[in-house]
Amino acid sequence: MKTVKKVAILGGARIPFARQNTQYQDAGNVEMLTAVLDGVADRFGLRGEVLGEVAGGAVLKHSRDANISREATMASSLAPQTPAYDVQQACATSLETAIAVANKIALGQIESGIAGGVDSASDAPLAFSERLRKLILRFNRAKTRKARLQALLELRPAMLAPSVPNVNERRTGLSMGEHCELMVKDWKITREEQDVLALASHRNGVAAYERGFYDDLVVPFRGLSRDNNLRADSSLEKLGRLKPAFDRHSGLGTLTAGNSTPLTDGAAATLLSSEAWAQAHGIEPLAYFIDAESAAVDFYGPDAEGLLMAPAYAVPRLLARNGLSLQDFDYYEIHEAFAGQVLCTLAAWEDERFCREKLGLDAALGGIDRAKLNVNGGSVGLGHPFAATGARILAAAAKQLAEHRAKTGKRGRTLISMCAAGGLGVVAIVEG
Structure with missing residues (x-):
């Protein structure tokens, strides 16, 4: 039986987090995740290095981005021979990627890995309406000109409205x-x-x-050097003046824009390894998973x-x-x-x-x-x-x-x- 190894946390990098539709409104998930992978590589001297794996993911994800982590790894300064894959577990995504990487290190399957995640609320994917999507699929399946024409004749202007993504629960319809x-x-x-x-x-x-504290954890990106949602001048008086954000009509709502998280763009990554790998690379572990x-x-x-x-x-x-x-x-x-x-x-x-x-x-x-x-x-x-x-x-x-x-x-x-x-x-x- 293999001995379970200790899993060292060596450090991490993230770009400053930005409120939706501000500094990162034109930045995509791959670009942001690449920036933090490069941040980790630069800090720990890993340019050109093959790591055990990169595990990342996103909640708001375009259909073209089947494997954001692999695309970002290929675009980064890490060796392209580094395997990479995506995970999605909503807000817990990059803690779950850390668990996956840590477990493989503990079992001796890999010696090092980067766990991370990325999301852009500004560059959220849009989709066809469900009626239009089914109509397009039927058009593509049609074998004759008559069948394709029949499908086109069913097209209605209302079908052209896009389907905007949200994070409401499917079973309840509630946010x-x-x-x-x-x-x-x-x-x-x-x-x-x-x-x-x-x-x-x-x-x-x-x-x-x-x-x-954040000097060696945050990598400047697109002109931003700190999280732009932080309010140094926040006060209980200012927070108290905000109106309820989710229960506006009962008079009993208590959640506001001030005591809730904002829709945000950003990416973060953490480097984990075995003790032997850390020692070989001259890196002192900060802590252990x-x-x-x-x-x-x-x-x-x-x-x-x-x-x-x-x-x-x-x-x-x-x-x-x-x-x-x-x-x-x-x-x-x-x-x-x-x-x-x-x-x-x-x-x-x-x-x-x-x-x-x-x-x-x-x-x-x-x-x-x-x-x-x-x-x-x-x-x-x-x-x-x-x-x-x-x-x-x-x-x-x-x-x-x-x-x-x-x-x-x-x-x-x-x-x-x-x-x-x-x-x-x-x-x-x-x-x-």
């Missing part, structure tokens, strides 16, 4: 924000609580840039739960397998799809009834120290290109642990938690 409104009402999360967390997301992100867990909830059936509550189930299973409590962490990186979604998850872990009845535990998991949460900014402040956020979080978490070790002389531990569309959740433990 993620509408689902989160239901969650915060169920868990009685207030507007003020959400705005407080959103403000911390901006302030922590701004402070991280000011102290140089320890374990991961996934979960899913039924958000549609008779016992429907909140769409974004799956991490509440994944985390306790991960903790149990590793003999840890929720409080055994120095840092918590919880993806902020919405400030309210983070608060619902935290409330669930503190709720004894939920933990007993839903999680099968003897008691509540308990609370966390909020000062340890998203200490270098979260998705509300930094932005959220769907498939890129996992790699953004992983590289930043590893660097934060390296700084913690240098400052305290002690190793630290970070819990990563990500919700995703479809009622999914992916979580991981990083130590360094």
Whole structure:
């Protein structure tokens, strides 16, 4: 039997995240992912090097982009002999790619790999309407001129309207924000609580840039050197003046543009390897990828739960397998799809009834120290290109642990938690 190897996190690169239809409105997914692969290659001296693999992906993807990761790898300075493939798991995409790469390294199948993701909300794919698509297919299948003419005669102007992509859930027809409104009402999360967390997301992100935390993680791209959604002048007063974004009519809506993630363009990548590969390349690991867990909830059936509550189930299973409590962490990186979604998850872990009845535990998991949460900014402040956020979080978490070790002389531990569309959740433990 093969020995399981330790998986080192060596660092990462990302381009600044940009709000939809701003600096990157003309940049495509392949161009952005290529930029971060080159950022990793330049930082670690990997130009022309064959890596074990590149795993990436995108949520908003053109039909021509069957394998964005391979196209970006070929366009990058990495050796073209490096295998590459795409993964898609909504907002958890690049955490899932990291799990795939890490597992192969742990099993000795590869020695190194880059996990990443990219998304452009500005360059979203457009499609034919369903009626026009079927008509075109019937026209192409037609064997005679008469059959083709008959198909053309059925063409109507209304069919020419394009089908614009969205991220609404197919089973409910609701957007993620509408689902989160239901969650915060169920868990009685207030507007003020959400705005407080959103403000911390901006302030922590701004402070991280000011102290140089992102200097070696962010690669300037198309004239942008920092995330353009960050607001140094944000305040509770300004956030409090924003109107509800998803429940505009009941008078009870609490999710706003200020406490939700904006539609965002960007890409991120993280380099992982075995210890032997890192040593051979003269690279000191920042941290180690320890374990991961996934979960899913039924958000549609008779016992429907909140769409974004799956991490509440994944985390306790991960903790149990590793003999840890929720409080055994120095840092918590919880993806902020919405400030309210983070608060619902935290409330669930503190709720004894939920933990007993839903999680099968003897008691509540308990609370966390909020000062340890998203200490270098979260998705509300930094932005959220769907498939890129996992790699953004992983590289930043590893660097934060390296700084913690240098400052305290002690190793630290970070819990990563990500919700995703479809009622999914992916979580991981990083130590360094």
